[in-house]
Amino acid sequence: xPTTKTRGSNFMSLRLQHLLPVAAxxxxxxxxxxxxxxxxxxxxxxxxPAATAPQQIGGEDIVTLERKPTSNGAKPEFISAxxxxxxxxxxxxxxxxxxxxxxxxVFYTLxxxxxxxxxxxxxxxxxGNASFLQGGAFLVPYPNRIRGxxxxxxxxxxxxxxxxxxNLPANWKGKNAGAEPHAMHGLIxxxxxxxxxxxxxxDGQTVTGTIHAGDFGGYWPSKTDLAFTIALAGDAVxxxxxxxxxxxxxxxxxxxxxxxxxxxxxxxxxxxxxxPGEQTAEVNNYDDVFPTGKLVPxxxxxxxxxxxxxxxxxxxxxxxxxxxxQRTDGAVDVxxxxxxxxxxxxxxxxSPEIKTVQVYAPPTKxxxxxxxxxxxxxxxxxxxxxxxTGMVTLKPGQxxxxxxxxxxxTPAK
Numbered sequence: 001x002p003t004t005k006t007r008g009s010n011f012m013s014l015r016l017q018h019l020l021p022v023a024a025x026x027x028x029x030x031x032x033x034x035x036x037x038x039x040x041x042x043x044x045x046x047x048x049p050a051a052t053a054p055q056q057i058g059g060e061d062i063v064t065l066e067r068k069p070t071s072n073g074a075k076p077e078f079i080s081a082x083x084x085x086x087x088x089x090x091x092x093x094x095x096x097x098x099x100x101x102x103x104x105x106v107f108y109t110l111x112x113x114x115x116x117x118x119x120x121x122x123x124x125x126x127x128g129n130a131s132f133l134q135g136g137a138f139l140v141p142y143p144n145r146i147r148g149x150x151x152x153x154x155x156x157x158x159x160x161x162x163x164x165x166x167n168l169p170a171n172w173k174g175k176n177a178g179a180e181p182h183a184m185h186g187l188i189x190x191x192x193x194x195x196x197x198x199x200x201x202x203d204g205q206t207v208t209g210t211i212h213a214g215d216f217g218g219y220w221p222s223k224t225d226l227a228f229t230i231a232l233a234g235d236a237v238x239x240x241x242x243x244x245x246x247x248x249x250x251x252x253x254x255x256x257x258x259x260x261x262x263x264x265x266x267x268x269x270x271x272x273x274x275x276p277g278e279q280t281a282e283v284n285n286y287d288d289v290f291p292t293g294k295l296v297p298x299x300x301x302x303x304x305x306x307x308x309x310x311x312x313x314x315x316x317x318x319x320x321x322x323x324x325x326q327r328t329d330g331a332v333d334v335x336x337x338x339x340x341x342x343x344x345x346x347x348x349x350x351s352p353e354i355k356t357v358q359v360y361a362p363p364t365k366x367x368x369x370x371x372x373x374x375x376x377x378x379x380x381x382x383x384x385x386x387x388x389t390g391m392v393t394l395k396p397g398q399x400x401x402x403x404x405x406x407x408x409x410t411p412a413k
Contacts, residue, residue, distance in 0.1 A: 054116040058086020060192055062112070065205040065232040069097045076343070076408035077234040079103065082112065083207050084135075085193035087119055087128070089228045091239060091259065092135035096408055098343055101264060106345065106406075108262040108367035109134040121190065127171035128189025136259035138241060139186040140226060141216065142391075143256025143373040144321070144358060145172070146183040147290060147381055157183055159380050161221070161252055162393075168219055174287035182290075182378075185258065187216040193228065204233040215247070222247030222396065237406040244399035252391045255402035256358075256373025261347075263366045265340035272411075273368065274310035274335035275357055277322025281376055289319050291376060293383030298322070309411070310337055313368070318361040321377055325349075325357065332357065334370050337411045344411040347372060350403040355390040372404050 055062060063083040071077055076098045084090040092115070094106040109115065118130045131137040146168060148157030156167045172184035193209035211226040222245050229240040243253050263271050280303045282294040298304040303320060305311055325332045332349035334357055349357070349372035356376055360369040375390030392400050 053113055056086065057084050057112075057116050057119050058121075058190060058192060060084070060086030060196070063196065063198060063207050065198070065207060065230070067204040067232060067234060070203075070234060071097075073097065073099050075099065076410060078106075078204075078232055078237055078406075078408065079234075081230065081232045081237065083230055084119070085196045085209055086190075087131050088138055088140075088188040088191045088211065089193050089209055089230070090131055090135050090137050091230055091237075094136075094237060094406075098264070098341070098408070099410065101341055101343065104264050104341075104343070105262050107136060108260040108365075125190070127169045128191075129171055129184075131189040132185045132258045134260065136239075136257060137185070137189060138228075138239075139256040139258055139371075139373065140188050140213070140241065140243060140254075141220060141224065141252065142183070142186050142254045142379070143258070143371060143375065144185070144377040144379075145290065147180065147378050148183070150181055154181060157181070161380060162250075164221055166219065166221065174285075174289075176287045179287060180290075186256075187219055188213060188226070201231070201233065203235075204231065206231040220251060222249040222251035222394075224251065224253070224394075235407065238403065239405075240401060240403045242399055242401045243394070245394040245396050248396050250393055250395050253394050253400055254374035254379065254391050255353075255400070256371055256375075257402075257404055258369060258371050259347075260367040260369045261336050261345060263338055263368070264343050265338050266366050267338075267340050268363065268366060269312060269314050270338075270340055271313050271368070272310035272335075272337040272339065273305050273313055273359070273361070274308065274333070274337070275305040275322050275359060276326040276328070276333060277357060278306070278324040278326070279322070281321040281323065281356075283320070283377075286317065286319055289377065291321070291378055291381065291383060293381070293385060293387075295323065310335055313361055313363075315363045316361070317363055318359050318368075321356050321358045323356045323376065325355065331405070332372060334359075334372070336368055336370065339411060339413075342410055342413075344409045346405075346407040346409065348405040348407065350405055351401055353390070353392060353400060353402065354404075374402070 065081040080095045082093040148159035168183035170181035173179040173181040196209040213224045227242045231238045279295045281291045334347040337344040358371040379389035
């Protein structure tokens, strides 16, 4: 039977992820921000007690979904997930049992006790940015970057949508001198979730919840309710978001996700990526990552990952957006394959509205972020010259659903 979330509720059984190596203990960023140096050690250094597992983040109880392995190690299967209702239902971590490897972290992230300090607000997190720097943040009502006219105080940008001015937080910019502030990754990064319920299913557990986003803090032209479902089973994890316009004005809507997928072997060069996209969006540089409006065929370029078994990442830097996506059985199937670990994961975009895939993969990191989303970057930018950039318009009472499924597999040798 479903159980409703309460503070200190007894359905939580938090399973912390194993500690990352010290070199990865600093919070990474999606723009390849330099990590802080590891603390120096000396002969007088004393062992420190393990950090206490937090029960809440963002003022909401942490939810852990769990199931027992059933295949006796014969096939890969998901075994647990940690969800943060206090941070926009961030699917923060995911574990699997993999033949020959045992328990594996599917997502690359900090231990939860360390991450809590960064996810409870404060300086540098005024707009919830820490949410998309680890785990799997959901991005609503826009994934990716939006450019606009910067306000005098530098805190917001103004963009035009169908003759209406929309003001958005200028919560991101590149690292280079003079980089342009812009809006990044939506407006629910630090939102709290209502009506959180967990339910035990035949092969796992499911959590549901609703974010009554309203006008997203005064930034949006109408009001929106967001219904979340995250379902853990042995052979799949499904994440679903339905956005419904509950206001009295039309509104734009796009939905995406920002999960950092771990490389279990740690050997990034031999990892293979398959993206069924025939073109990429050219960008001005890898600091701003602003689209120029030019769509470039991938055939014959280093961005061609269309081979069924993918191609090695080697030392290629990626922060790119693929489109003209080919579907398999109706889904956009992006594969990340780690041959050294006999490990593979399918990232399946189930919704027809998913038109692009953003991949962020810096050579110095042991992760690949795979972001299935509705839209191109800067979807209202003049550079697109009227191209349909994937934003959906919801009239009052209308709704749209984003759905992505994760599946594990053992790659052929």
